[in-house]
Amino acid sequence: MKTAFLLSLAACLGHATCAQTPAALPPVKTTAFRADTFSIARYGAVGDGQTTNTAAFQQAIAACASKGGGVVLVPPGQWRTGPIELQSNVNLHVATGALVQFSERMADYKLIKTNWEGLAAVRNQPLVYGKNLENVAITGRGILDGAGEAWWMVQKGRTPESDWKKLVASGGALNEKQDRWYPTAQALKGTTVKEAGVLTPEKPNIADFEDIKDYLRPDFLVLDGCRRLLIEGVTFQNSPAWTVHPLLSDDVIVRDVRVINPPYSPNTDALDLESCRNGLVEGCSFTAGDDGICIKSGRNEQGRQRGVPTENFLIRNTTVYRAHGGFVIGSEMSGGARNIYATNLTFIGTDIGLRFKTTRGRGGVVENIFIDHVTMKDILNEALLFDMYYMIRDPSPQVPGSKERPASPPKPVDESTPQFRKIYISDVTCNGAKTGIMVRGLPEMAIQDIGIKNAVLRSEQGLICIEADRISLKNVALLSTQTDPVMEVHNSRNIALDGIRYAPGAAVLLRVSGPEKAKSITLTNTDATKARQALELGAGTSKKVVTLPRK
Incomplete structure (x- = not known):
């Protein structure tokens, strides 16, 4: 291999x-699962869009895992729930016609130690979570809705005026410029904290972040330290933050999945x-x-x-x-x-x-x-x-009106x-x-x-x-x-431009600059005569560093 x-x-x-x-x-x-099926309805879940079914989800998952695994079925209906924790050998199957609606109540989610944007951090627990699991799946053609609108910041400049007025009237908190809305004062406070949520020697405990809890938006699905994962067919929508997040996991299959998050939903x-x-x-x-x-x-x-x-x-x-x-x-x-x-x-x-x-x-x-x-x-x-x-x-940055790029000093490697x-x-x-x-x-x-x-x-x-x-x-x-120029090469070497096509009548085809670093720049199999000027050199740059096609 x-x-x-x-x-x-x-x-x-x-x-x-x-x-x-x-x-x-x-x-x-x-993944591979037993054929046994555990419907959440058997554990008291009601798909009326009103009943909270968190306990029924967890009881079905626990029963399935205790019997050696199988399928936990979410049948057609609208199933309200708080966060769900998966177990090994469980396939959570969200059937066609099923809508899993996660709670918009921030209090339903607890803070946990996890990882956010590559750093050890405290966040609200993911909507769907699994840690150190093996052989686990979420499948089906149903929809999981993360109620992200309960968590998101909203920018005034990206919101129709009528919607903005309704949003402000609904409560929440505005920043000093009055151009960003936050769902709670806690969420706004989090914006004033540097590296909010990141664990440090000064803030090593979950309790250190309770005062900005609402700012620490949860990911939708996190599978942390897991092996043999399958995410297939389902739709994730309106995620509070990152949507599908396998972390430190091996043998991951994501197939036929849809993610639908609004254009200005942050970090989704x-x-x-x-x-x-x-x-x-x-x-x-x-x-x-x-x-x-x-x-x-x-x-x-x-x-x-x-x-x-x-x-x-x-x-x-x-x-x-x-x-x-x-x-x-x-x-x-x-x-x-x-x-x-x-x-x-x-x-x-x-x-x-x-x-x-x-x-x-x-x-x-x-x-x-x-x-x-x-x-x-x-x-x-x-x-x-x-x-x-x-x-x-x-x-x-270039000086306005000049093509020359100022020197940028290197730092130690x-x-x-x-x-x-x-x-x-x-x-x-x-x-x-x-x-x-x-x-x-x-x-x-x-x-x-x-x-x-x-x-x-x-x-x-x-x-x-x-x-x-x-x-x-x-x-x-x-x-x-x-087209002034079509191609700019600065402080670069060993650049091979072979068979380049461009719109006829270009002002400058190629500009090369950087007298100390420019080296071995070749243009071949290209009709340079279609440009008014084939080559333009920056200040102090030798023509010897560039090879042009023969006329």
Whole structure:
């Protein structure tokens, strides 16, 4: 198997197709359940939309587990409940016509020690939770509704005036600017606390966070430290925070799952695979208020100490309609990510398409990522983004009216320096984006070994490549409306631009700058005569660092 993977990687380095690379992944161990069925109705549950059925859910799950496992059936009806805790060998089956409505009462959820955005933290318990389980599933064609509107902050600028007035009149609390509404004064107070909910030596206990409990929104589904998981067929909607969150789990299958969260619901990632090994995601449909498909592995020193990458995943045949990013790695990737294959993805209306994000302090290595056959439409910002300055202001902003980028001093390289390398993308189309491709590494750590081939990207800007090494574009159409330049390469080396297509009449095809770092930039199999100027050099940059096609 190791040999097969190395052969696949070699093929990608040679710009051959990566379609066969998933064969290198280890098989995913699957779930299996006894045929015995335990209907929650047998334990007193009433599906009238009024009765609270928390005890009935837990009694059915406990009975099922005690008999060696099986299926806990949620039949058609509207079933109100508080948080649910799963057990090993239990398949919670939400039947077609069943709506599981989680409680909107914050008091129904207790604070627990858990993990949030890659750090040890205190949060309200997840709506559905399992820890250290084996052979567990949530299946069926029913709907689980998280009542997230009871927890979310609402921004005035994103809300119709009539709805805003009704919201304010209903109670809750407003911030000082009167432009953000919070469901309770506790929820508002949480915004004033730095790293709210994060466990520290000064705040090591759950009781230390009771005064901001309402701010610490729960995730929808968390399966922590589990093995052999199946999430199939169900719809999750209106999550208070992250939606489907396998954590430190092995052999994960997410199949035919729908996530529906409103566009401005905060932190409602659809799927977060955090420090998980061996899995399959397929046939899903996601709409979220934050990222869609997310690969994570812990944040900063805690993530590095955990040292568990997300690895060996195949993600395919999935659509993300509205989200911050369609397919995302980071920014909490301090434990690394590797051997991930994604194919047949569609992004419609996401802020960013393929999104790789990190920043100084994270550390971690993201490598051996293979993506092909991606279709995008109406992307708000970048179609393809590799960014090591996530949530940080541009370190070298351009002076208005100048094309020169000011110097950005490097910092020492240590374990907190993140790395992106060996990422290969092919067969991509994007109809509408602000920027086709943006690569922005650190002065002390270039983004390395990125291969993009067979792409058609219609956008305002074409390529922006900063602090990069060994970047290859082959058979890429950059159909940008801003053509001064079509491609910008700054402080980068070993850049191969092969078979580039662009709109005729471009002002400048390629601009190269960075006299100290620019090296070995080649443009081949490209008709540079269609541009008014083929090459523009930044101040002090030698023409010798660039090789243009022969006329």
